Amino acid sequence: MSSSGSLNPESDSFESRPVFYIGQHDSTRREALTDDQYGQVLSSGFRFVTAPITNQHFFNRVVDLHRDYLKEREQWAQQQGPAAGQQANPSLPAPVVPTLTDKDTSLFPGGYLGSLALYSSPWIDLCSPDPHISSISRQVLNLEAAYANFCGARTIVVPGPRQDDSSRGIAQYARAIREAMHVANRANVIIHMPMYREPGLEEKAETLSSIFNPEKEPEAGDKKEVDLFSAWDSWNTIRSVCSYSMRLFVAIRIPRRVPEKTLQERWFAEPLHYLTISQEIFQLNRAGHPSLSRHHQDLINRYMRLRSIPWLMLCDVGPRPEELATVSDESNAEFPSLAEANQALKENRRPHMSAMNAHVGYMRYLERQQPPFSAMETPALTSFQDWLQPPLQPLADNLESATYEVFEGDPVKYDQYEKAITEAMIEWRELKKPTSTATPENPSSSELVVTVAGAGRGPLVSRALRAAESTGTPIQIWALEKNQDAYVYLLRKNKVEWGNKVTLVKTDMRGWEGPRLKGREDAIGKVDILVTELLGSFGDNELSPECLDGIQNHLARPHGISIPHSYTAHLSPISTPRLFADISSRVVGDPNAFETPWVVRLFALDYVSQKVPDHPRFQQAWEFVHPIDVLRADDFAAVHGKAAKYVTGGLGSMAGASGTNEHNARHCHLTFVCPTRGVIHGLAGFFESVLYASQTGAGKEPVEISILPDQIDRKSRDMISWFPIFFPLKKPLYFPQDTELEVSMWRQTDDAKVWYEWLVEVYAWVGPNTRIKVGTSDLHSSRKVACLM
Numbered sequence: 001m002s003s004s005g006s007l008n009p010e011s012d013s014f015e016s017r018p019v020f021y022i023g024q025h026d027s028t029r030r031e032a033l034t035d036d037q038y039g040q041v042l043s044s045g046f047r048f049v050t051a052p053i054t055n056q057h058f059f060n061r062v063v064d065l066h067r068d069y070l071k072e073r074e075q076w077a078q079q080q081g082p083a084a085g086q087q088a089n090p091s092l093p094a095p096v097v098p099t100l101t102d103k104d105t106s107l108f109p110g111g112y113l114g115s116l117a118l119y120s121s122p123w124i125d126l127c128s129p130d131p132h133i134s135s136i137s138r139q140v141l142n143l144e145a146a147y148a149n150f151c152g153a154r155t156i157v158v159p160g161p162r163q164d165d166s167s168r169g170i171a172q173y174a175r176a177i178r179e180a181m182h183v184a185n186r187a188n189v190i191i192h193m194p195m196y197r198e199p200g201l202e203e204k205a206e207t208l209s210s211i212f213n214p215e216k217e218p219e220a221g222d223k224k225e226v227d228l229f230s231a232w233d234s235w236n237t238i239r240s241v242c243s244y245s246m247r248l249f250v251a252i253r254i255p256r257r258v259p260e261k262t263l264q265e266r267w268f269a270e271p272l273h274y275l276t277i278s279q280e281i282f283q284l285n286r287a288g289h290p291s292l293s294r295h296h297q298d299l300i301n302r303y304m305r306l307r308s309i310p311w312l313m314l315c316d317v318g319p320r321p322e323e324l325a326t327v328s329d330e331s332n333a334e335f336p337s338l339a340e341a342n343q344a345l346k347e348n349r350r351p352h353m354s355a356m357n358a359h360v361g362y363m364r365y366l367e368r369q370q371p372p373f374s375a376m377e378t379p380a381l382t383s384f385q386d387w388l389q390p391p392l393q394p395l396a397d398n399l400e401s402a403t404y405e406v407f408e409g410d411p412v413k414y415d416q417y418e419k420a421i422t423e424a425m426i427e428w429r430e431l432k433k434p435t436s437t438a439t440p441e442n443p444s445s446s447e448l449v450v451t452v453a454g455a456g457r458g459p460l461v462s463r464a465l466r467a468a469e470s471t472g473t474p475i476q477i478w479a480l481e482k483n484q485d486a487y488v489y490l491l492r493k494n495k496v497e498w499g500n501k502v503t504l505v506k507t508d509m510r511g512w513e514g515p516r517l518k519g520r521e522d523a524i525g526k527v528d529i530l531v532t533e534l535l536g537s538f539g540d541n542e543l544s545p546e547c548l549d550g551i552q553n554h555l556a557r558p559h560g561i562s563i564p565h566s567y568t569a570h571l572s573p574i575s576t577p578r579l580f581a582d583i584s585s586r587v588v589g590d591p592n593a594f595e596t597p598w599v600v601r602l603f604a605l606d607y608v609s610q611k612v613p614d615h616p617r618f619q620q621a622w623e624f625v626h627p628i629d630v631l632r633a634d635d636f637a638a639v640h641g642k643a644a645k646y647v648t649g650g651l652g653s654m655a656g657a658s659g660t661n662e663h664n665a666r667h668c669h670l671t672f673v674c675p676t677r678g679v680i681h682g683l684a685g686f687f688e689s690v691l692y693a694s695q696t697g698a699g700k701e702p703v704e705i706s707i708l709p710d711q712i713d714r715k716s717r718d719m720i721s722w723f724p725i726f727f728p729l730k731k732p733l734y735f736p737q738d739t740e741l742e743v744s745m746w747r748q749t750d751d752a753k754v755w756y757e758w759l760v761e762v763y764a765w766v767g768p769n770t771r772i773k774v775g776t777s778d779l780h781s782s783r784k785v786a787c788l789m
């Protein structure tokens with residue numbers, strides 16, 4: 001059979017897609033499968049299977065235990081007479097579930113047990129208001145968790161609470177899970193939750209509560225409005241009580257009706273282990289085969305893009321228990337009937353192998369229909385998803401060649417810089433601006449003085465040379481670099497590639513004396529176009545403003561141009577439970593982990609705020625524009641000398657420093673609107689920059705770069721040089737619906753260091769004109785990991 005190029009791994013045009021890992025769960029299964037049955041399920045296309053930890057025998061034993069206890073209590077009450085006070089004594093003995101025996105389970109260590117997903121008993125009710133039932137349930141869970149852990153289980157699936165209304169029940173459930181995780185101290189625990197409580201899909205299987213305290217079905221009129229976020233809320237309580245353990249995951253049941261995007265994105269950010277799809281979610285297509293709606297397909301495609309791809313668990317789609325009960329007899333397999341052999345031939349399998357399960361077959365089809373990985377989803381880029389990196393210390397540290405090589409792998413940034421330099425050169429000529437090489441003898445010299453400061457291995461120098469050539473602009477060019485090793489590289493490149501056209505200086509740009517122009521080496525000249533790329537994920541966080549302050553006095557006035565011309569920092573509050581868990585796990589070794597702005601390719605996140613008029617989802621914190629006309633540092637240097645600095649190590653310049661960097665301090669206060677309830681774990685930070693803004697007044701678009709999610713495609717599509725920055729919160733901040741999140745952020749400096757401080761406050765609307773404060777974070781500060789100037 002020929003396969004189209006994009007699906008044939010041998011072909012050059014092969015496109016890869018996320019792989020579906022499909023498992024099977026049977027909600028009526030009360031015994032683990034035998035080896036033969038297991039083999040049969042695998043050969044029908046599944047890759048893994050669930051197994052109950054205990055069996056029907058154990059269930060019967062527990063039910064009998066409770067029944068006997070109730071009987072005993074009644075007898076005791078009759079014997080003791082009507083001493084109501086004694087009967088209500090909470091210290092009276094309650095049922096204790098005896099330890100498991102070999103009759104209670106068909107699981108034993110070894111074999112393929114590690115590849116099974118072990119299912120704890122669905123008939124317990126940890127949320128029960130009946131203290132005996134909740135206690136028995138907790139004991140059962142602990143016995144099962146301990147035994148599964150003993151057997152070497154990697155995953156234990158625990159059915160989630162059946163409803164979310166009782167906060168008492170959810171609290172009991174959450175505490176019981178925490179205890180079970182302590183008991184099963186190695187295995188991952190996965191809570192099986194619905195995406196939301198979809199009417200008609202409530203779990204009906206019997207529980208201890210339904211056996212002993214049957215409730216009447218709610219009347220039709222009792223039906224409440226569906227609260228889309230209630231199941232997520234319960235999950236949030238459970239994982240919070242479990243301190244965001246990295247061993248705790250969630251399996252979500254895909255509903256029949258796919259909910260709105262906000263809920264889909266909420267779950268997208270959670271540690272999803274399984275997506276479970278039960279038989280009733282599938283529709284039959286015209287040919288009678290199972291299929292899923294377009295909305296379901298889109299949902300699955302979205303979740304399959306996560307770095308840890310969730311596994312798919314198909315529930316109750318066969319092979320049916322009765323099919324498995326009649327496990328193929330070897331002799332039958334060797335001598336199949338003619339009809340069986342024919343059918344097997346049609347299905348391209350050997351006669352004794354099971355037929356491919358129709359639902360698995362359909363999922364394999366969906367697997368092939370997924371959009372192929374894009375250029376932004378290479379394995380290297382994907383591996384950076386949600387991976388925390390401490391930000392660079394560009395002044396204190398020197399980068400390695402390999403780091404520069406990574407920068408240079410992204411042509412988009414350099415293309416935009418080249419475009420900006422090109423436009424600046426063209427407009428310089430159009431506007432007939434004088435150049436810094438002009439002298440009384442040669443007043444109309446068109447030779448521009450260009451300086452690339454912080455040249456690294458030289459890619460911007462190459463782009464500046466290319467812009468000069470393409471625009472026919474004569475230039476004198478300088479390249480400055482403080483990294484001595486990169487300087488060696490630049491010297492070589494000048495000889496080999498640039499024909500010694502570039503004047504290289506190994507210096508910190510803040511201490512550079514300025515350009516000595518050709519033919520006038522005894523005097524210091526000025527720079528017409530200053531090109532720098534000192535930008536961090538938040539724009540100013542790698543101290544571009546401070547470095548540019550130190551070199552801008554060499555820029556020709558009034559015509560000199562800085563590329564970049566300006567940059568802005570932007571924020572958005574986000575829910576990112578996985579990063580919170582990751583940072584929490586680092587605190588022991590790194591006490592500043594929660595006060596460090598991390599560079600991270602944010603991926604599994606939920607932007608909790610909605611765009612409304614005047615309050616966009618991404619809001620500008622502040623801006624820096626270059627050059628600056630008046631600098632206090634220049635006045636200070638004139639009085640005290642260039643090298644003088646007064647820093648007394650206070651909390652800001654007001655505490656004793658001379659205040660020469662105070663103009664680079666910033667503050668913002670932003671309001672984000674959240675119509676639905678949720679939780680935030682920190683602030684996502686981004687930047688954008690105008691590299692060059694046209695000066696001709698002809699209404700030309702500025703040349704820009706941006707990493708803002710809603711701007712990057714328009715301004716610098718596919719640019720990968722910067723990942724966002726993440727300002728974490730020490731404690732997750734829960735907020736109700738109709739909330740405003742007020743974010744305050746400061747860029748602080750004491751003339752020797754730069755750091756950020758951030759604070760989030762939660763205000764809830766409780767009336768048309770009344771807002772009350774319902775939560776606040778600590779004031780966080782990155783001063784202990786500040787950038788040194």
Ligand SMILES: C[S@@+](CC[C@H](N)C(=O)[O-])C[C@H]1O[C@@H](n2cnc3c(N)ncnc32)[C@H](O)[C@@H]1O
Pocket residue numbers: 394395398399404407408453454455456457458459460480481482483486507508509510533534535547
């Ligand atoms: C982000 S890298 C950019 C390198 C190169 N321009 C590129 O785009 O590939 C910033 C460079 O500026 C240099 N740098 C940072 N601060 C500097 C300073 N004050 N003086 C001179 N070089 C500096 C760093 O060593 C580094 O090589």
